[in-house]
Amino acid sequence: MLLTSLAVLVESLLVFRRAPTTVASGLRFPAASVDMSAVCTEIASSVSSASGVFFNGTEPYPRDIVHFAVSSTQDAACSFEPGTAEDVGIALRILGKTGCPFAVKGGGHTLNPGFSSTSGVQIATSRFANVIYDAATQTATIGAGLIWDEVYAALEPYGVNVAGGRVSGIGVAGFTLGGGYSWHANQYGLTIDTVQAFELVLPNGTVTNVNESHADLFFALRGGFNNFGIVTQFIFKAFPQSQVWGGTIIYDSSQADQLTKATADFAANNTDPKANVLTSYGYFQGGDVRQEVNVGILFYDGPSPPAGLFDGFLTSNCNTEVFTRSFLSLVQSSNANSTWGMRSAFNTISVLEYPEHFLKHMQNQSITWGNKLPLNYGYVTFNAEPILPSVYNQATSPSAWPGSRKSPFSPLSIVFGWSGDGSTDDVIVKGIKESAANLLANTPITERLSLYGNYAIGDTSLEAIYGVNVGKLMEIKKQVDPENVMGLAGGFKF
Incomplete structure (x- = not known):
């Protein structure tokens, strides 16, 4: 039962809540003498009764700071x-004035320490x-504090859906602001391509609605994470949703070749945008x-797939x-919270194809690192x-991510989870970096493909994620946040 649970949870760590990333030039460092407790008190006395400030030892402080990975949680x-966008604006003005560090948490599923957690506010x-x-506009307005489970449950009675996270427990905000590969991606594109508008609190505290008529900011928010303010709600394109067919298949080590061949054949030959698969080569140590814990997750957007499509x-x-x-x-069949409270890290590369020999190399890497670390x-x-090339053809306007949509690349994620007091963190993080480099060296890629920020380890460069868009994003950042208030929060920073 333990290994069955672990196998099902493999998918749970594939899509992460990311408000993610590394520090780039221009990071605003917190004032060394800031009295963070005083800042908390000032926020509490300045916001409306719709909002609340809580200190350690009171409720709901523990819920507010906890993250999926214990290594991503800070006191x-x-x-x-905040209960209103206006109160978010009040807090941002106070934080900017005092230079107090802060973080913004939605689902808390990021595995990069310090991306949505802080020692400040x-x-x-x-x-x-x-x-x-809204049936008339075929859109859904969704708050930034939800997880996708809650969104799907609320929309189900209407027979509609939106393009969101693939497993249980993923936050709406970070997933969307990073790009978003959903089960519906082959049909509707990246999740950012389905966003019609953002309610954004700018770093100066102003609340604004951003849509295609605000070309630069709409571009920047679609993949640019938390650099341009705090998003409090999204308006998504909605589409009809029937019952679906799919679930998880667990393969033991003797059946791994079957999973590999089926995945390679599907990746090379599938043309049905309603079909999707996710293959995980895992190794458990305890x-x-x-x-070995090898898993295939199948999805078809309909009650039954065409004959033969998933036979392999x-x-x-x-x-x-x-x-x-x-x-x-x-x-929810993903059992996504099975590893809640472990220490975790992720990393990624992007590939153009998944041939059989490369998938076997992925399997070998899982065995090697599972035994070594x-x-x-x-x-x-x-x-x-x-994924299908059609994923990148759905956008009606440019987006911050990916850096280029010309090459139909697919993401590849690597996730390591471990127990302990943190003393082995550096060794394991070094291992996940080496594993990504090894995979990349065995991939016949002759061009630089954008890395998916929602899977990228914390010190990934901006250029590796955003490519030629970095310069434009830096200029937009200067325009909307000249005081670099958002530099007081963690994540990939322009």
Whole structure:
């Protein structure tokens, strides 16, 4: 049962809440003498009764600061739960004036330490929890504090859906602001391509609605994370949603070749935009147990797939949980919180194809690193996500990410999870970087492909993620945040 649970959770760490990233030039360093407790008190006395400020030892402070990975959680001076966009603006003006560090947390699923956590003011967006479906415009207005499970549950009675996270527990805001590969990506493009408008609190505290008529800022928010202010709600394109077919298949080590061949064939030959797969090569290490955990997750956007489409994955000898179900059921079957509270890290490369020999190399990497690293009680997974070129053809206007849509690349994610007190963190993080470099060296890529920021490890360069868009994004950042208030928060910074 333990390994079954671990196998199902492999997918859970593939899509992460990212408000993510590294520090680039122009980072605003907090004032050394800032009294963070006093800043908390000033925010509390300045905002409306719709909002609240909480200190350690009171509720809901623990909920506000906790993250999926224990290595991403910090003790904050206080937590701030804004109830209105205007109160977010008041807090931003105080934070900018005092130079107090802060962080913005949605789902808390980022694995990069310091991206949505802080020792200063932890802004928890949980009170932005609205889901409003407008049948006339075929759009859904969704609060930034929700996780996708809540969104799907709210939209299900209307028979509609939006392009969001693939597994349980993923936050709306970070996932969307980083790009967003959904189960519907082949049909509707990246999640950022389905956003019609953002409610944005600018760094100067002004609340504004950003849509295509605001060309530069609309461009920047679509993939630019938390550089341009704090988003409090999104308006997404909605589409009809029937029952779907899919689920998880677990393969033991003797069946891994079947999974590999099926994945390679699907990646090379599938043309149906309703079909999607995700293949994970994992290795579990715990006590005296060391074992491969290989998983195929199948998805078809309809009650049943065309005959033969997924036959290569199906076998009576595997632990199979694939059937017709609601979309929400599929997402929640991921058992995404199985590794809640572990230490975790992720990394990524981008590929143009998933040939069989490369998938076998991914499997070998999982075995090598699963045995080599001091995981104590943990796992490694290498995750193949083949997509159709149509993913990049759905945008109606330019976006910050990816740096280029000319090459139909697919993401590849690497996730390491481990137990302990943090003493082995550096060794394991070094290992995940080496594993990505090894994979890249064995990929016949002759061009530089954009790395997916939602999977990118914290010191990934801006150029590797945004390519030629870096210069333009820096200029937009200077225009909307001349005092670099957002530089007081973690993440990839322009």
